[in-house]
Amino acid sequence: MELEAEFTSEPFQGEGEPPAHALKARDAADKAGLTTDFGPLGTTVRGDADALLGALSGIARAAIDGGAIRLTLQLRRTDAPAAAPVELNSALDRLIGEVEREVGGKLAGLDRASKQRAVRILKERGAFTQKKSVATIAEALGVTRFTVYNYLNRETG
Template identity: 70%
Template sequence: MELEAEFTSEPFRGETDPPAHAVRARDAAENAGLSTQFGPLGTSARGEAEVLLDALPDIVRAALDGGATGLTLRIQHPGAPARAPAEPGSVLDQMIREVEAELGSRLAGLDRAGKQRAVRMLEERGAFQLRKSAAAVAEALGVTRFTVYNYLNREP
């Protein structure tokens, strides 16, 4: 069984370079053999449940040794509906459906570049001004919230 952990270490002051505690936590996850996605607001690590669970103490220790004052952790089964989708008929749902129609595919079926384009299109339409939109868009894309934030922070 595979699990995914999303973790955010603090403090984060918006530095141009990631803080040492975030880099060390990511490195600990990768050293354990987990696949990671590293972003400005957090890291996700994915792998076999036993490997991930065994690596958590090392990840936490690495973040703390790197200067973290706190660490937030969420664990889930990949693909599990942990986030609420956009309410059917809501403004956000309509925006998502319009982007899907323009791109000719459900958001979850797009490749990485397509998902990045979809996020940019949604951002241009003001989708991320709506409450809890990042979680709903992540659900529609089939990615983590942190991945959506990474896409938002990428250069077009």
Template identity: 65%
Template sequence: MLDALPAIARAALAGGATRLTLQLSTPAAAREPAGAPPTTLERLITEVERELGTRLADLDRPGKQRAVRLLEERGAFALRKAAPTVAEALGVTRFTVYNYLNRQP
């Protein structure tokens, strides 16, 4: 995949782009060793997804706000690195997660 980057950059610049941004991320499952049990936070996210009937990223804004409230009620945000992990699952920024946490229901 990395071998394709120069060609992608050349094509973008030839097409008129003036700036390129590269963002790489690794799915949470790929970060854990094979066969590793899910973390408590991952279990909480899975429970909320099951309860809401879909992946967190597929929810509309009110659904995402509800998911954050459910996770907060279950103590998810007392866990280390919860906000960025939840933000990744929701497909939003960490700032948005904090906004959802500070909203009154």
């Protein structure tokens, strides 16, 4: 079984280089042989359940030793069923539905590159100007808000 973990370490920094605690946590994940997606608001790692679970204490230790005052972690099975379908009754829901039809499937079932494309399309269509859009889009994608922010940052960074 494969797992995915998303973690953030605080304190956050604004512009510029990532904080040492975030870099050290990322390096610990890389050293454990996990697939790592490092972003400005969080890091996603994927791998075999035993490898990932075995690496979590080292990742947490690296972040804390690097100066983190808080580490937030979310785990999920990559084979877990997608969230309940989004009902198409608001402008945002309609935009999500349009993008799903355009990309040929539910957003939660897409691979990472396709999810990033979907976020780019949603941004171009103004989806992120709506209240609570990031949370709604994250739910439709089957990812956390931090991942959506990471996808958005790739477009501007």
